[in-house]
Amino acid sequence: MVRKLKKKYYRYLPLYIMMIPGLTYLIINNYIPMAGIIIAFKQINYRLGILKSPFIGLKNFKFLFQSSDAFVITRNTISYNLVFLILTPAVAIMVAILLNEIKNKRAKKTYQTIILMPYLISIIVVSYLVYALLASDTGYINNSILEALGKEGISWYSNAKYWPFIIVIVALWKGFGYQTIIYFATIVGIDSTYYEAAAIDGATRGQRILHVTLPALKSTIITLTLLGIGRIFYSDFGLFYQVPLNSGPLMDVTNTIDTYVYRGLLQSNNIGMASAAGVYQSLVGFALVLTANLVVSKISKDDALF
Amino acid sequence: MVDNNKKFKMVSHIIMVFLCLCCILPFLLLISSSVTEESTLIKEGYSFLPKKLDFSAYIYLLTRSSALVRGYMITIGVTVVGTVANLTLTTLFAYPLSRKDLPHRNIIAFFIFFTMLFNGGLVPSYIMWSKYLHINNTYAALILPNLLMQGFFVIMMRTFFTANIPDAVIEAARIDGAGEAYILRKVVLPMSKPILATLIMMVGLMYWNDWTNGLYYINKDKYFSVQVLLNRMLSDVQFLKTSSSVSQIGNLAQNLPSTGIKMAVAVMGALPVMAIYPFFQKYFIKGITIGAVKG
Numbered sequence: 009m010v011r012k013l014k015k016k017y018y019r020y021l022p023l024y025i026m027m028i029p030g031l032t033y034l035i036i037n038n039y040i041p042m043a044g045i046i047i048a049f050k051q052i053n054y055r056l057g058i059l060k061s062p063f064i065g066l067k068n069f070k071f072l073f074q075s076s077d078a079f080v081i082t083r084n085t086i087s088y089n090l091v092f093l094i095l096t097p098a099v100a101i102m103v104a105i106l107l108n109e110i111k112n113k114r115a116k117k118t119y120q121t122i123i124l125m126p127y128l129i130s131i132i133v134v135s136y137l138v139y140a141l142l143a144s145d146t147g148y149i150n151n152s153i154l155e156a157l158g159k160e161g162i163s164w165y166s167n168a169k170y171w172p173f174i175i176v177i178v179a180l181w182k183g184f185g186y187q188t189i190i191y192f193a194t195i196v197g198i199d200s201t202y203y204e205a206a207a208i209d210g211a212t213r214g215q216r217i218l219h220v221t222l223p224a225l226k227s228t229i230i231t232l233t234l235l236g237i238g239r240i241f242y243s244d245f246g247l248f249y250q251v252p253l254n255s256g257p258l259m260d261v262t263n264t265i266d267t268y269v270y271r272g273l274l275q276s277n278n279i280g281m282a283s284a285a286g287v288y289q290s291l292v293g294f295a296l297v298l299t300a301n302l303v304v305s306k307i308s309k310d311d312a313l314f
Numbered sequence: 315m316v317d318n319n320k321k322f323k324m325v326s327h328i329i330m331v332f333l334c335l336c337c338i339l340p341f342l343l344l345i346s347s348s349v350t351e352e353s354t355l356i357k358e359g360y361s362f363l364p365k366k367l368d369f370s371a372y373i374y375l376l377t378r379s380s381a382l383v384r385g386y387m388i389t390i391g392v393t394v395v396g397t398v399a400n401l402t403l404t405t406l407f408a409y410p411l412s413r414k415d416l417p418h419r420n421i422i423a424f425f426i427f428f429t430m431l432f433n434g435g436l437v438p439s440y441i442m443w444s445k446y447l448h449i450n451n452t453y454a455a456l457i458l459p460n461l462l463m464q465g466f467f468v469i470m471m472r473t474f475f476t477a478n479i480p481d482a483v484i485e486a487a488r489i490d491g492a493g494e495a496y497i498l499r500k501v502v503l504p505m506s507k508p509i510l511a512t513l514i515m516m517v518g519l520m521y522w523n524d525w526t527n528g529l530y531y532i533n534k535d536k537y538f539s540v541q542v543l544l545n546r547m548l549s550d551v552q553f554l555k556t557s558s559s560v561s562q563i564g565n566l567a568q569n570l571p572s573t574g575i576k577m578a579v580a581v582m583g584a585l586p587v588m589a590i591y592p593f594f595q596k597y598f599i600k601g602i603t604i605g606a607v608k609g
Contacts, residue, residue: 016417017417020416020417022493022494022495023409023410023413023416023494024410026406026407026409026410026494026495026498027406027407027410027411027422029402029403029406029407030403030404030406030407030426030463030468031407031422031425033403033462033463034425034426034429034463036442037439037458037459037460037462037463038429038433038434039429040434040438040442041433041434041435041438041439041442042432042433042434042438043434043438044434044437044438044439044441044442045434045435045438047437047438047441048437052441054445058441103329103330103333106326106329106330107326107330109322109323109326110323110326110327110330111323115327115330117595118334119330119333119334120595120599121591121592121595122334122337122338123333123334123337124591124595124598124599125337125338125341125588125591126337128519128523128587128588128591128598129523129584129587129588130522130523130524130525130541130544130583130584131523131525132525132541132544132545132548132580132583133344133544133580133583133584135548136344136544136548136576136577136580137340137341137343137344137580139548140340140343140344140347140360140577141340141343141360143359143360145356145359146355146356146359146360146573147359147360148343148359148360148361148362150359151358151359151360151361152359152361181336181337185337186602189599189602189603190602190603193599193603213318213322238431245526246525246526250545250548253548254549266436269435269436269437270436273436273437273440274440274530279437282436282437283435283437283438286434286435286436286437286438287435289435290432290433290434290435293432294431294432297431298431314427
């Protein structure tokens with residue numbers, strides 16, 4: 009029996025050995041930091057090290073949730089994500105449907121190439137693009153558009169009221185191409201006999217889109233929304249930190265959990281609050297993924313992620 | 315009906331052209347600003363057509379300053395080493411996972427899947443890499459944290475292996491006496507060129523565009539990759555803007571990259587991606603569409 013077992017594993021030994029580098033990396037890069045969540049329950053003192061730093065229970069969390077920051081960063085993170093979750097697929101589906109109506113192959117490919125470009129560029133370069141448009145002294149909008157209209161230049165980087173729109177526009181600009189490609193691939197995969205049957209029944213273009221295309225996209229919409237809900241407590245750090253140039257007056261509308269954690273950890277040296285916010289993000293994020301998946305698996309089992 | 319069809323197509327083209335312009339015009343603004351003469355730039359601001367053509371920003375960057383050239387070398391080096399290492403780890407992990415006969419493979423698959431659902435966040439990760447593994451100001455900082463292997467790509471590759479490599483092929487090789495390493499190298503990999511090309515593109519792009527590891531772990535100029543350099547140049551302006559002390563502004567202004575040079579560096583950071591991407595578009599699109607289908 010033991011010998012048989014030995015023989016069985018011996019055969020697979022090379023396969024297990026192959027996985028050692030990857031497993032080691034996962035343990036170091038992913039699992040040890042998971043255990044590091046205890047930092048949030050300690051008063052970290054680097055000289056003592058993490059293990060010997062004293063436990064302070066939920067004090068860090070208490071401080072975090074007593075401050076007004078907790079509300080602001082939660083509100084910002086969730087509300088931007090909700091807007092992205094609705095707007096991006098809406099635009100992407102529309103564009104994918106239009107793209108599908110275009111029969112000229114070269115035009116179709118060119119359009120696809122161009123709308124995906126913003127997605128491939130680093131968010132830092134995007135910050136420069138936004139800066140070129142919005143800089144108060146040399147920016148295009150102040151210098152060329154507002155001046156031509158005879159209006160006074162706006163100091164964009166210190167006026168918070170514009171930024172919810174700017175952030176949404178930038179996120180949409182950067183992200184719609186990616187989703188368009190996904191929806192377009194699904195549309196291309198729809199069996200053309202559905203459309204022919206609909207045409208024979210006298211369906212108009214609008215009806216065909218409404219009754220054939222959209223239902224076929226249902227699965228993809230659910231999957232992407234599910235992934236989005238799982239990420240609703242997370243934000244693109246660069247979009248909220250570097251695109252607004254880390255500008256103080258904008259903080260009320262640009263501070264998210266990720267920027268808060270970064271600033272606490274590396275700028276204001278407030279590790280307690282930063283780690284509490286990080287744990288808050290990890291746990292709620294995790295709960296949201298599980299819940300969203302559970303709900304979907306109840307409604308339409310095939311669309312659940314796991 | 316036919317007329318209606320034509321009209322709809324026209325409208326589709328018009329909307330698509332408009333969207334494409336929205337995507338491309340900001341880049342034109344950047345490029346045009348980078349080749350505009352400095353004093354014109356300061357006087358009239360950034361514009362879509364250079365009023366006075368001048369390449370001195372690029373000449374300065376390529377001849378008088380070593381930061382960009384060094385940044386490029388670092389970015390290229392990190393991208394190549396990182397991509398090769400990432401793909402090696404990913405392949406070595408994905409192949410055994412794709413073998414239906416591997417004992418305990420579900421546990422191992424869950425071990426990697428779980429990293430996609432839950433993570434410890436920035437604070438513990440930062441403290442581990444910087445205080446315990448002393449990664450600050452090394453090239454390893456640009457390669458190792460978070461970028462070396464992603465559960466997402468492993469599962470993408472495993473799915474490809476499961477779907478495209480018949481068990482019978484592997485079994486036949488085994489009967490011929492081939493070892494697992496040999497099977498992976500000579501049987502599986504040659505059949506997996508599409509997924510390898512796709513992942514090389516996705517992982518390469520990830521390394522090329524990464525700036526956060528540089529932000530967290532690097533503060534010495536000589537380790538700045540292009541993106542980290544770009545980030546730092548943007549931050550200096552912020553510092554200038556928020557600083558209240560006049561003497562400090564005067565001091566910084568002397569070292570501050572001029573208006574045109576900043577745009578030129580941004581162009582250099584974006585250009586390689588934009589130039590290479592259209593030729594490999596197929597693989598990027600494949601990567602995106604496979605990625606959206608659950609593994």
